[in-house]
Amino acid sequence: MLGERMEREIREQPDALRRVDYFEPLQKALGGRDFDMVLLAARGSSDNAALFARYLIEVHLGIPVTLAAPSVLTRYGRKIKYENCLAVGISQSGAAPDVAEVLASLREEGHTTLAITNTAGSRLTQTAEFSVLLEAGLETSIAATKTYSATLRALYEMVRALGAPIAPPVLPDEEDVEAAREAAAKLSGTVVRCSPLFALGRGYGYSTAQETALKLMECALLPCKAFSSADFEHGPKALAGPGSAVISFDGPKPHLESMGTELLVAPFPEVDETSQPFFQVVFGQWLALHAARARGLDPDDARFLRKVTETL
Amino acid sequence: MLGERMEREIREQPDALRRVDYFEPLQKALGGRDFDMVLLAARGSSDNAALFARYLIEVHLGIPVTLAAPSVLTRYGRKIKYENCLAVGISQSGAAPDVAEVLASLREEGHTTLAITNTAGSRLTQTAEFSVLLEAGLETSIAATKTYSATLRALYEMVRALGAPIAPPVLPDEEDVEAAREAAAKLSGTVVRCSPLFALGRGYGYSTAQETALKLMECALLPCKAFSSADFEHGPKALAGPGSAVISFDGPKPHLESMGTELLVAPFPEVDETSQPFFQVVFGQWLALHAARARGLDPDDARFLRKVTETL
Structure with missing residues (x-):
């Protein structure tokens, strides 16, 4: 497989x-x-x-x-x-x-x-x-x-x-991983069909948007770019519209949908916002894996990539 | 026009x-x-x-x-x-x-x-x-x-x-702007034809890579993502290869060409590295404008964009 x-x-x-x-x-x-x-x-x-x-x-x-x-x-x-x-x-x-x-x-x-x-x-x-x-x-x-x-x-x-007054993180269990897989499987067709793709997040979710964009690129060879939801409004939004898709880690974005953009809203499990990245990134990983499979690509064998990259 | x-x-x-x-x-x-x-x-x-x-x-x-x-x-x-x-x-x-x-x-x-x-x-x-x-x-x-x-x-x-021991910047004159236009005109066909597009730079040139990618997206609706040349080696390089193009503000990248990537090397005028961004960004602006025109798009009237964006 x-x-x-x-x-x-x-x-x-x-x-x-x-x-x-x-x-x-x-x-x-x-x-x-x-x-x-x-x-x-x-x-x-x-x-x-x-x-x-x-x-x-x-x-x-x-x-x-x-x-x-x-x-x-x-x-x-x-x-x-x-x-x-x-x-x-x-x-x-x-x-x-x-x-x-x-x-x-x-x-x-x-x-x-x-x-x-x-x-x-x-x-x-x-x-x-x-x-x-x-x-x-x-x-x-x-x-x-x-x-x-x-x-x-x-x-x-x-x-x-370092002293931050936050609770230990809530972490996904096997059921959560399976729920994320199901959500991603439903949406992977849209991801494969649409171009360009955007991953949006703000605050804690910004890292997940960046990581999902990277995974979609390296695993499924899909051109996906992450923006902070705020930065997206400053220019790149021009690219949204029919044919494009936005993967939102920042909840619904009705104004983007009204432009004809396909909107994929990552699930928000009922945990603190600080623990969301542990759950949402699993959704992003599955999305990249399903999209890769739909495109006949093997993410275990990405083209030209070595596991350890050395740059100076 | x-x-x-x-x-x-x-x-x-x-x-x-x-x-x-x-x-x-x-x-x-x-x-x-x-x-x-x-x-x-x-x-x-x-x-x-x-x-x-x-x-x-x-x-x-x-x-x-x-x-x-x-x-x-x-x-x-x-x-x-x-x-x-x-x-x-x-x-x-x-x-x-x-x-x-x-x-x-x-x-x-x-x-x-x-x-x-x-x-x-x-x-x-x-x-x-x-x-x-x-x-x-x-x-x-x-x-x-x-x-x-x-x-x-x-x-x-x-x-x-603030006290940096650097000379006043060297700035492009009209001839430089025209030279950048000519260089960009020659390469705009490749930019329109290839997907995805990457803009790469490091150090002072990183800003130019980011700005060129943004311009290509907002003016010509082309999916272009900027990376630091070093970060590009950590994953995204998987997307390079036949069909893709790299716009390099960081000189030649023979290893990317050998993968089948189209390589567009931005000109390096003979000025200090600290002044290169003033020249190279003009090349990036022309590239976006020529690509927009080749695609029949009017960058003066980008879809859905307002000039002033307000985010909080």
Whole structure:
């Protein structure tokens, strides 16, 4: 079956998300420390997960967050003067050289550094002062699924460890994964038929919109672009209209439907808004997998992609 | 002629870019002040211009930059504890309410606030402590062109006023605008024929990639997505290959050509890398205009778009 490994890994998420408690080691490492800002360094899917953390940190801790532009260091050789900073490098393989370079530089300058990775002994764990191992198990499909949601969880627990007054996250169980599959199966035909595709979200849901767009592109080779729901109104909306489809992680958008756009509204399970990304991303993953299968593509064998990407 | 106003405004850029000296008033307002960080708040094209400023500030001043996520304030009602911060709101209309709210909040907290806008007396100028008026003249096409490049210039001069050891920017003259038109005219057929389209850039050129992708979408209704050249290697590259095209603002990409991707390399005029965006974005604007005309679309009359977009 096409995307067999991806399907297995999507289904492993309830288990992978509960396997270890990231909170305790993170609280031991970071609890009681104050930071003036948080720097998140990541690429690809991990960068999308970082967007979730950005909102959690800014909304619940009130600390400014910056998503690193590694080329400032790796291409232009410039070190930035951060105030007392927590620098977090995120990479499932732990091999991303530019993420490791940013972390090494901040550690050298005396900042606190944390690696979040699925790979013990990887370059990132050797670089950072503290490490969280995702322990999501080996991911064999090229598309990151269980490592993505495990990263979300690790970041959520990091924000709690830093003192955010939020409850532990509500996580999807097997029934939720199946419900997401059914919802996605119903909508995958529209996704395959429409072009261009847009994934919209705001706040906590923005990361899910970005991640779903990336998955639709890499698994199903469908041109999908994510926007914050607000940014979409500033120009790109010109592309909506008959033939196009919007996947909304931000609820109904009647004004887009009235323009003739097909509107796919991702389900909102009855959990706190801060836990929605754990549920909604599963819907996005299934959407990408179903669309890939409908197009006869094997997401376990994406064209020209290697599992570990190295950029400097 | 389709896009007549857009063409006129593209051609007005050499004049609009030289009309006023932003440097002196900015130096008067900001010179000698030190900031621990810079916050840039913007939407749409202005947000793309902000990306240029981000690299200039981090590389030449070593001060961390964050691109605001206005919904932290407007949706979740959270005020972030910034260190001594320069907050810059960018909006050609000066009407963006969420950008103004972010600025108002930072001003109230005692930070330095600056508005960059083309509209005297607009909400943003009333909100910020300091204002730079672009004076680019009325922009009547829906697509921002001369206000975009004028914003780039204002941001560049802001970075100089903050003490960056960079020369005044080299700006395109009428011959440069015509050379960009010719280069774009040759490549617009490929852009219309290929799907999906990708615009790639890194560092200073990343903003141009983002802005070109936005222009191709809003003017020519072509699905184009921008990536940092590094991020593109992490997944989206799966979509490259026969039928697709990459517009590179980052020089040749032979490995993408060898995959069968059409590669359109934006010209690199012989100017400092920091001045390239002023030249390369003109190429991107022409590309979008030519593609729109080839598709029988009028970029002066984009579907469903209003000139001023209000989001909260």
